[in-house]
Amino acid sequence: EVQLVESGGGLVKPGGSLRLSCAASGFSFSSHTMNWVRQAPGKGLEWVSSISDSSTYINQADSVKGRFTISRDNAKNSLYLEMNSLRAEDTAVYYCARGLCDGGVCFLGEMDAWGRGTTVTVSS
Amino acid sequence: QSVLTQPPSASGTPGQSVTISCSGSSSNIPTNTVNWYQQVPGASPKLLIYSNRQRPSGVPDRFSGSKSGTSASLAISGLQSEDEAHYYCAAWDDDLKVVLFGGGTQLTVL
Numbered sequence: 001e002v003q004l005v006e007s008g009g010g011l012v013k014p015g016g017s018l019r020l021s022c023a024a025s026g027f028s029f030s031s032h033t034m035n036w037v038r039q040a041p042g043k044g045l046e047w048v049s050s051i052s053d054s055s056t057y058i059n060q061a062d063s064v065k066g067r068f069t070i071s072r073d074n075a076k077n078s079l080y081l082e083m084n085s086l087r088a089e090d091t092a093v094y095y096c097a098r099g100l101c102d103g104g105v106c107f108l109g110e111m112d113a114w115g116r117g118t119t120v121t122v123s124s
Numbered sequence: 125q126s127v128l129t130q131p132p133s134a135s136g137t138p139g140q141s142v143t144i145s146c147s148g149s150s151s152n153i154p155t156n157t158v159n160w161y162q163q164v165p166g167a168s169p170k171l172l173i174y175s176n177r178q179r180p181s182g183v184p185d186r187f188s189g190s191k192s193g194t195s196a197s198l199a200i201s202g203l204q205s206e207d208e209a210h211y212y213c214a215a216w217d218d219d220l221k222v223v224l225f226g227g228g229t230q231l232t233v234l
Contacts, residue, residue, distance in 0.1 A: 035223075037169075045161070045169060045212050047223035061222055100174055107157050108216045109223045112180060114168040 002026040002113045004096045009118030016086050020118060022079040022096030027113075030054075030074035033099030033106040036081050038092035039117075046092070049081065050099070050108055059108065064090075086122045093117040128152065128213055128226035135232040141201040144229045146213030148194050152224060156216040158196040160189055163228075164209045172211070173198060200231075208233045 008020040022034070036048040049060045049070040058070055069082040079096055097111035129147040136142040146158065160173040171180050173189035176196065188199045196215075200207055213226040 037225075044210075044228040045163075045214075045225040047214070047225060050223065059221060059223075062220075095168060097169075100171070107175070109214045110157060110159050110171070110174045111161075111169075112171045112174070114170070116168055 002098065004098065004113060004115035006094060006096050006115045006118035009094065009120045011121045011123065012086055013124050014087060014122055016122070017082070017084045018086065018120060020081040020083065020094055020096075020120070022115060024077045024079065024096075024098070027098070029072075029077040031104075032101050033108070034070075034072060034079045035097040035099060035108075035111055036070060036079075037095045037097050037111070037114075038090075038120075039095070040089070040092040043092075047109075048094070051079070052106070053101075083120070086120075088122050091120060091122050093119050127217065127220070128215065128224045130211075130213060130226035130229045132227065133230050133232065135234055136200075136203045137234045138203055138205065140203050141199065142203060142231065143200075144198045144211050144213075144231070146196040146198070146226050148196070148215060148224070150194060151219040152215045152217040153191060153194050153196055155218055158189065158191050159214045160187075160198045161212045161214065162209045163212065164206075169212065203233050205233050207231060 067085045095117045096115040098113040100110035100112040157175045161169040163169045176191045177189045
């Protein structure tokens, strides 16, 4: 069974930092693009960042460029999101999502497995 | 403000059909795959349609996707109460180099 379990969320002051983790199991983690997607309270989905299977390609939303860093450790089946200079508008549930890949071909925007999310609250 | 535009709400009665639209631009929908996600209140999003019209295993064939020009649509036939959820379209944008989500459509089954 495919499982994605996020952790690391919490309450942080504006300007602070947090590191989110996503533990993956039940599939070949190193064969998939991985994503972070967030959802602010009562709002829609917002893609944050994607990282290719071997970390060669990284894409980010403009809203987090220069502040957030996505990374992965294929040996540990783990995905990370380092978040710095946090703002109130970063308050959201952060989801880890697996990219749908078919025969080594992955199209960004296709995410076929999602974790339950971890909540980040930025407030003084 | 989303670059992919969806109607904020849609509704139908059990058994009816409903269509949700997703309007984009030349840099996203025409040249990239459109995907649809269902999010039931309190749950994580679920992939409903990928690559414009493909259904993941387990998704009923009541759900179908299509794309034409700069727009895409999600059609749901034989509405059921459990279809009440938010629906989001998503696509890569070649100019912005980001994955775009539509603003979401809240479907109510009356």
